[in-house]
Amino acid sequence: MAAAPALALAGVGVDRADVPVVRDVTLDVAPGAVTVVLGANGAGKTTLMDGIAGLARPTTGSIRLDGAPIERLPPFKRARAGLGYVEQARTAFRTLTVEQNLLVARSGSGDLGTVYRLFPELERRRHLHAGHLSGGEQQMAVLGRALVSDPKVVLIDEMSLGLAPKVVHRLMGTVAELAAMGIAVLLIEQFANLALEIGSRAYVLRKGRVVHSGPCAELRGAEDRLHELYFGGRLADAAARLAREAPGREASRGASAEPPEAGSRTP
């Protein structure tokens, strides 16, 4: 029997400035696994994450964390209930040291040692202000900050943005390690194939709605299928043709498969 989902969304809708961006999304995030959300730019992925974390208010549906409804809780109570959120862009507290970044988020049982084991460079720089770290190290600090709150579920939104491929691979490895530790991970990632490699289940959003859900294995390496899911029929054909005619150019950032030096791009 499959384990009960750590995070379950049913019919969730989220608005931005009174405009519906996410509509009727139903998805489950299993404990100890990476669940991937894919979609083109503007599909509503970040709005969905903000809705789950409480930064945007869901207008419809229910969000359950370990079976308990959280959709009406303020963000800090969702965090205390066991929801970690690695926001898009680097959101380390730049004026605090690395250690202080971790301490402000630590819950009773949260352990700085686990973070330092995963990211030894953070321990070496623990007294340095986060603003002085490299982009990759800042992202490690943010991931570590989500970890010390002892979360049941971690939401990760485009953590590879602006990072070197080597660092992206390293962080993806850590995400897989988090899942191995029993944490449920909901991952949004611009490099679809990297996410699909470590993910177990994938959802694809188009115009705020789920247009596909299934095992990640179904979508691994299936760029044409991804284009079709991202853009729909005719647009997908155009995007695929564009990518074939100009292989060095991305048809869309949202449909890119891997970081530049790490492998071939989406056709």
Added chain:
Amino acid sequence: MVNSVIAGLTSGGGYALLGLCVVLTYRLVAVVNFAMTAVGAFGAFVMVSLTDAGLDVWSSLVLGAASAALLSAALGAALVRWFAGHRERTKAAVTVALYVALTAVGLRLFGGTTTGAHRFPDPFGAPVFTVGGVVVPRSVLVSLAFAALITLGVGLLLTRTGLGLRLQALSERPATAEVVGIPAPRLAVGVWAGVGAVTMLVIVLVAPRLGGDFSTLSGLISTALAVAMVGAFRSLPLTLAGGLVLGCLEGASSAVESIQKYQGVVPFLVILVLLWWRSRGEVWDTAHSR
């Protein structure tokens, strides 16, 4: 002249504290609070009304500080609830509107310059010692000690305590602070309440010297903003120094008969000089081309 400058330090300590309150509100909750001294004056007049009604000074002081804290917390809660996602200038405009409203209500309740001057208790008015003919009133020492204590205390709170770390996180990234489990709205309202209470205490301290009418005391916001500008709305020690210098300047100007009546212009001159000084290196097309 030296006596006047020394006496000006009493107000200077108060100005420094008011400036510190402006800086703290700005640093921690990102709002330039124009209503701050009106809220403090409101609490001070609640206190003096209670003493006039026969309540003892200390109980009145506590109740007055509590009323200022409550009023300030209500303003903070309103800003957190309805204006959290708005720009700084919108939030500042809300506090300007509240300043106007509170001043109108305060004048109505407690009277204006000619009708509403109250006698504030002045427990620290007596001279404490005389050095070479210069009389140092106790209020100077109390005011300076209070200002130094608050500067040091706030500095230690922000850098050495868990609450301070959370406050710093809140001031830097309010939304991120919330998603890492920091109760941002509650902390912000706490900051507003604390600032309201401290402002009221400072106003009670400076009221015997400045005159006990509502409009004068609520108008201290212009001085507080000038002092905060000295510290660039960021540095606590510079703000402290700015307040003391401003107090001394005011004291000195009160000693010279020909410029005495222009004493109220001193904060404006300080703001003007600082604006000029800070913008002296700017190039027109980069600084003003928006």
